[in-house]
Amino acid sequence: MTEPEAAAEADGIDEALALLGPPAGRREQAPARNRDDKEPGRDPHGHRATPWDRARDTAAHAGRAAPVPSRRVPLDAALGRILAEPLPALTDLPSFDTSAMDGWAVAGPGPWEISDEGSVLAGHAGSDPLPDGTAVRIATGARVPPDTTAVIRTEHSRVEPGGAGGSRTAGRGHLHALREVVPGQDIRPRGQECRSGDQLLPAATLVTPAVLGMAAAAGYDELVTVVRPRVEVLVLGDELLTSGVPHDGLIRDALGPMLGPWLRTLGVDVLATRRIGDDAAALHEAVTGSEADVVITTGGTAAGPVDHVHPVLHAAGAELLVDGVKVRPGHPMLLARLAPGDRPESHRYLVGLPGNPLAAVSGLLTLAEPLLRGLAGRRPQEPYRAPVRDQVQGHPYDTRLVPVVHRAGQAVPLHYAGPAMLRGLAAAEGLAVVPPGGARPGDSLEVLGLPWAASASAGEGCFT
Ligand SMILES: Nc1nc2c(c(=O)[nH]1)N[C@H]1C(S)=C(S)[C@@H](COP(=O)(O)OP(=O)(O)OC[C@H]3O[C@@H](n4cnc5c(N)ncnc54)[C@H](O)[C@@H]3O)O[C@H]1N2
Numbered sequence: 001m002t003e004p005e006a007a008a009e010a011d012g013i014d015e016a017l018a019l020l021g022p023p024a025g026r027r028e029q030a031p032a033r034n035r036d037d038k039e040p041g042r043d044p045h046g047h048r049a050t051p052w053d054r055a056r057d058t059a060a061h062a063g064r065a066a067p068v069p070s071r072r073v074p075l076d077a078a079l080g081r082i083l084a085e086p087l088p089a090l091t092d093l094p095s096f097d098t099s100a101m102d103g104w105a106v107a108g109p110g111p112w113e114i115s116d117e118g119s120v121l122a123g124h125a126g127s128d129p130l131p132d133g134t135a136v137r138i139a140t141g142a143r144v145p146p147d148t149t150a151v152i153r154t155e156h157s158r159v160e161p162g163g164a165g166g167s168r169t170a171g172r173g174h175l176h177a178l179r180e181v182v183p184g185q186d187i188r189p190r191g192q193e194c195r196s197g198d199q200l201l202p203a204a205t206l207v208t209p210a211v212l213g214m215a216a217a218a219g220y221d222e223l224v225t226v227v228r229p230r231v232e233v234l235v236l237g238d239e240l241l242t243s244g245v246p247h248d249g250l251i252r253d254a255l256g257p258m259l260g261p262w263l264r265t266l267g268v269d270v271l272a273t274r275r276i277g278d279d280a281a282a283l284h285e286a287v288t289g290s291e292a293d294v295v296i297t298t299g300g301t302a303a304g305p306v307d308h309v310h311p312v313l314h315a316a317g318a319e320l321l322v323d324g325v326k327v328r329p330g331h332p333m334l335l336a337r338l339a340p341g342d343r344p345e346s347h348r349y350l351v352g353l354p355g356n357p358l359a360a361v362s363g364l365l366t367l368a369e370p371l372l373r374g375l376a377g378r379r380p381q382e383p384y385r386a387p388v389r390d391q392v393q394g395h396p397y398d399t400r401l402v403p404v405v406h407r408a409g410q411a412v413p414l415h416y417a418g419p420a421m422l423r424g425l426a427a428a429e430g431l432a433v434v435p436p437g438g439a440r441p442g443d444s445l446e447v448l449g450l451p452w453a454a455s456a457s458a459g460e461g462c463f464t
């Protein structure tokens with residue numbers, strides 16, 4: 001078999017796998033080629049595709065190269081945003097020595113005469129020092145009086161009522177401890193959690209509900225957060241219906257309803273999802289006139305008569321950073337830096353997702369997600385790996401992304417994973433990264449988490 005024939009046969013594997021379901025046995029495959037080999041890295045248009053991991057790195061690098069604008073927002077508007085700066089404590093925490101329990105503040109060794117000062121309650125200003133040999137009632141969260149030795153929990157104490165006619169304090173009785181009293185017990189000393197100025201969280205932290213609580217406790221009313229990157233989605237294709245059942249060769253647009261919500265989980269501001277049809281002039285105008293930091297197109301990336309993305313990028317003076325990726329599905333995906341136009345300081349990008357729906361998702365995770373993560377000031381995602389339960393057939397030369405669910409600590413590949421199918425993905429919790437040549441049961445595979453999956457691999461971002 002000539003190399004072009006081998007590559008052509010390899011191109012059919014995704015469709016075949018999607019129809020067959022799980023492989024019956026491990027098929028002998030051509031060994032993975034060296035990256036320097038001529039044909040397998042070349043797509044039918046004659047340009048060289050980028051290896052999958054390098055494509056992701058390129059996208060991440062482009063995202064990190066852009067300046068990250070920030071804005072001060074009130075706490076209640078900060079959820080789901082990213083801290084643009086480290087978060088220093090504005091106060092000691094606790095900001096005063098605090099009783100950890102309801103009970104008695106005592107000074108010196110017992111038994112203690114009960115003070116007639118009443119109770120020390122949370123939220124009250126400081127009280128007088130506690131004289132040696134005395135005890136005063138205290139509530140959880142109250143400031144402990146100066147010179148307090150320890151707090152004794154109510155249930156670890158016994159009050160011996162005072163006799164009539166004694167001194168004022170003796171009249172209230174004495175307190176006895178039922179357990180050994182350790183100095184400092186049940187007192188949270190000032191600054192135990194942090195000192196004013198300590199860094200509580202680093203920049204690039206996702207603001208979760210817990211971060212909002214921490215920030216409020218540490219004295220914040222506002223947080224300096226990264227301005228969300230603005231994204232516009234352009235859905236190409238005259239064959240697409242926006243409602244109803246497919247008919248007469250027309251199909252439903254599966255990407256318009258999926259991409260906007262998905263992108264929002266990545267912490268971006270989706271300005272619009274627009275249907276453009278197969279109209280080169282309209283696409284050119286939409287791309288060059290967009291206000292977005294990142295334009296994401298779907299369809300039109302291949303070399304068909306109405307595949308306008310490449311010619312439009314060329315006409316718009318864009319620079320292709322990635323033009324085809326050695327990944328299945330999704331190999332025609334691309335990443336371009338758009339000409340800055342009248343905003344020379346701007347960093348604007350276009351991600352071209354292939355039209356086949358699972359191929360588009362592959363492009364979303366391979367190029368759009370790392371790019372947007374950088375633009376949003378987020379840290380790179382921690383790689384997550386899991387052993388794969390079943391054998392997965394690989395592409396001879398390219399990486400495969402295969403929908404999986406997590407079961408008993410293993411990644412279980414799903415059927416219906418062809419480029420034009422979403423049935424497997426809709427049930428999936430992640431996409432396993434299958435290296436060229438495939439994987440055997442038990443092989444450890446990287447798994448790309450899906451933003452909504454409550455699995456070990458799930459990323460951040462559902463607070464948007
Ligand atoms: N001669 C070649 N043809 C194709 C190649 C190739 O290398 N050489 N690659 C194939 C692969 S792989 C893919 S993926 C697609 C990519 O094509 P495009 O990005 O140009 O996408 P379209 O042709 O516009 O559409 C492909 C397919 O997807 C359907 N589609 C498009 N948009 C949507 C949508 N929003 N919702 C649902 N389905 C959509 C469209 O109807 C087509 O069936 O090219 C192959 N061809």
Ligand code: MOO
Binds near residue numbers: 329331332354356358
């Ligand atoms: O293999 Mo294409 O890249 O169908 O998705």
